[in-house]
Amino acid sequence: MSIAMRDAFGKKLVELGVTHPNLVVLDADVSSSTKSALFGKAYPERFFNVGVAEANMVDIAAGMATAGLRPVVNAFAIFLALKATDQIRNTICYNNLPVIIAGAYGGLSDSFDGASHQAITDIAIMRALPNMQVIVPSDSFQAEQALEYALTQQGPVYIRLNRNAMPDLPRAAAISTVKVTEGSDVTIAANGITASFAAEAAELLKKEGIKAEVFSVPMVKPFGIEAIVESVAKTGRLLTVEEHVLAGGFASAVSEVFMKRGISCRFDAIGIEDTFTESGPYIPLLAKYGISAENIAARAMALSK
Amino acid sequence: MSSTVKDLLGDVKRKFNAKELSALAAYFRTVMFETLYKSQTGHWGGAASSAELTTALYFNRLKIDPKNPQWEERDRLILSKGHASVNLYTVLAHRGFFPTEELETFRRLDSRLQGHPSMNSTSGVDMSTGALGHGLSIGVGMALAARLKGQKFWTYVISGEGCLNEGQSWEAMMSAAKYKPEGLVLMVDYNKVQLDGTEDEIMPMGCLASKLTSFGWHVAPTAYNGHDTASILDSFAWMDSDDVWPKAVIYDTVKGKGISFTENKSAWHGAVIDDDSYAKGIVELNADLAKKEAVL
Numbered sequence: 001m002s003i004a005m006r007d008a009f010g011k012k013l014v015e016l017g018v019t020h021p022n023l024v025v026l027d028a029d030v031s032s033s034t035k036s037a038l039f040g041k042a043y044p045e046r047f048f049n050v051g052v053a054e055a056n057m058v059d060i061a062a063g064m065a066t067a068g069l070r071p072v073v074n075a076f077a078i079f080l081a082l083k084a085t086d087q088i089r090n091t092i093c094y095n096n097l098p099v100i101i102a103g104a105y106g107g108l109s110d111s112f113d114g115a116s117h118q119a120i121t122d123i124a125i126m127r128a129l130p131n132m133q134v135i136v137p138s139d140s141f142q143a144e145q146a147l148e149y150a151l152t153q154q155g156p157v158y159i160r161l162n163r164n165a166m167p168d169l170p171r172a173a174a175i176s177t178v179k180v181t182e183g184s185d186v187t188i189a190a191n192g193i194t195a196s197f198a199a200e201a202a203e204l205l206k207k208e209g210i211k212a213e214v215f216s217v218p219m220v221k222p223f224g225i226e227a228i229v230e231s232v233a234k235t236g237r238l239l240t241v242e243e244h245v246l247a248g249g250f251a252s253a254v255s256e257v258f259m260k261r262g263i264s265c266r267f268d269a270i271g272i273e274d275t276f277t278e279s280g281p282y283i284p285l286l287a288k289y290g291i292s293a294e295n296i297a298a299r300a301m302a303l304s305k
Numbered sequence: 306m307s308s309t310v311k312d313l314l315g316d317v318k319r320k321f322n323a324k325e326l327s328a329l330a331a332y333f334r335t336v337m338f339e340t341l342y343k344s345q346t347g348h349w350g351g352a353a354s355s356a357e358l359t360t361a362l363y364f365n366r367l368k369i370d371p372k373n374p375q376w377e378e379r380d381r382l383i384l385s386k387g388h389a390s391v392n393l394y395t396v397l398a399h400r401g402f403f404p405t406e407e408l409e410t411f412r413r414l415d416s417r418l419q420g421h422p423s424m425n426s427t428s429g430v431d432m433s434t435g436a437l438g439h440g441l442s443i444g445v446g447m448a449l450a451a452r453l454k455g456q457k458f459w460t461y462v463i464s465g466e467g468c469l470n471e472g473q474s475w476e477a478m479m480s481a482a483k484y485k486p487e488g489l490v491l492m493v494d495y496n497k498v499q500l501d502g503t504e505d506e507i508m509p510m511g512c513l514a515s516k517l518t519s520f521g522w523h524v525a526p527t528a529y530n531g532h533d534t535a536s537i538l539d540s541f542a543w544m545d546s547d548d549v550w551p552k553a554v555i556y557d558t559v560k561g562k563g564i565s566f567t568e569n570k571s572a573w574h575g576a577v578i579d580d581d582s583y584a585k586g587i588v589e590l591n592a593d594l595a596k597k598e599a600v601l
């Protein structure tokens with residue numbers, strides 16, 4: 001079990017503050033939750049807590065970026081993606097400003113707070129915006145890599161972070177698609193923290209004699225799809241998994257590429273159906289909405305028949 | 306004649322007086338604290354802050370019928386600071402909207418008592434909230450609907466100062482000042498502590514009363530004490546004293562009110578209640594309840 005992404009991200013901000021004198025961090029009265037408070041403590045003069053005003057915060061960051069600073073804005077993913085959409089689109093993306101949007105409490109990870117706080121449409125929104133890059137790290141190491149990568153970019157990057165401590169996955173040298181298990185029967189492409197459930201599913205499938213090739217795919221835009229295409233050429237079967245509504249998210253992105261290239265395969269997608277979610281403990285809540293090793297294994301098995 | 310909170314809860318339909326409301330609120334605090342402790346999630350600070358306000362509304366003022374929660378002529382209450390859901394649920398349950406036993410299911414999987422109020426899940430909840438900043442605009446809409454339909458219900462919006470940080474709150478204030486809908490009241494639960502720190506550290510409000518006045522609101526000439534139920538009843542009398550709209554009342558409150566070590570502490574905004582804090586806290590809350598029951 002790793003430390004939570006938010007803790008890793010907060011610590012990484014502090015570390016990068018040393019090497020990046022232009023790095024500034026903004027928060028909207030949730031810095032004790034997002035852990036951007038760590039940066040605020042280390043560099044009070046480069047930290048701006050603007051109150052519960054996400055839209056305002058994003059445009060302040062935009063102004064800073066035009067004048068040579070490298071802002072990272074922090075708030076709950078749902079409120080960045082939905083309350084500050086106009087500012088992110090019309091100021092940040094339209095002008096291709098290098099602002100890093102750190103969406104905390106992504107997916108269902110703010111589990112007890114319920115539907116009002118759970119970000120289930122952020123990936124669809126962010127990936128639809130021209131110039132925006134979208135990263136959904138699968139563990140805290142990838143969250144750190146995402147931040148390092150984003151700081152090398154000349155335009156905006158959205159990083160979706162998770163609230164809770166989740167398992168560590170195999171690492172790659174830079175943020176990219178990672179093969180978690182090797183297999184030849186079915187490909188499982190998992191986005192974000194769903195990758196650890198997919199890895200567990202591969203173990204269950206092994207017992208049934210099915211060899212699943214599991215990938216963790218953090219880069220949604222630009223899309224880390226090539227390894228998946230290669231794998232499906234071998235398996236002929238693809239199951240995608242995401243902590244997001246199926247409309248417009250990861251499965252949609254995969255389908256767009258496959259349809260365009262004329263790749264046909266047996267296909268299934270696990271994600272939140274067209275419904276609002278609810279309050280509850282995180283792991284059982286994920287399971288209720290289809291994200292569990294058991295359900296991934298069952299659906300992969302059905303594909304393999 | 307001495308009575309207990311239990312006696313009071315035997316007949317919840319009548320209008321309670323200041324002392325009774327005070328005892329009820331003290332009791333509801335114990336229920337809230339226990340509910341949050343048992344569920345190991347939820348927001349104590351803001352719920353403790355609005356305990357007397359919600360109690361006074363539901364047990365003295367609101368025109369409501371728990372048997373007919375969708376009654377068209379009912380007064381509306383929007384808890385714009387939706388994170389204080391445990392406060393709203395506790396008051397609604399004891400007022401008869403749903404069984405008090407159900408409070409135990411707070412924030413559990415499959416519960417009707419969602420983390421933040423959800424109008425399609427819970428009887429008595431007039432509007433879903435949780436994302437801060439929406440409440441006042443929605444209140445303007447409800448009050449305008451009452452005007453258009455010739456109905457006489459009032460719309461009360463409870464907002465924290467953190468909730469007022471959102472730009473939308475100020476857009477709503479301008480709209481309300483433009484349309485002046487009858488029966489619209491903004492009640493500010495002004496505890497001066499947000500999630501991350503004090504209002505001075507996070508977003509200083511300056512003189513809130515003059516801001517509201519300059520935005521065109523009819524603001525109560527004094528701030529009321531939001532934990533003194535007699536003071537709250539005085540504020541209700543002020544609401545009834547003229548026909549000028551929209552009205553705003555600022556209540557001085559204390560975040561985490563009722564437990565010495567949680568008062569005025571942003572750390573207790575949403576902290577999980579550990580065993581030790583529960584043991585110490587519940588003693589203080591019970592002592593306060595006993596004191597208030599003794600003078601009934």
Ligand SMILES: Cc1ncc(C[n+]2csc(CCOP(=O)(O)OP(=O)(O)O)c2C)c(N)n1
Pocket residue numbers: 028029030052079083350351352354386388435436437438464465466467468469494496498499500560
């Ligand atoms: C749009 C939005 N941004 C952030 C949050 C997270 N949040 C919950 S409560 C809170 C502070 C609220 O302060 P206040 O309104 O003063 O409430 P109180 O002190 O009475 O609890 C914040 C920032 C939220 N619920 N909604």
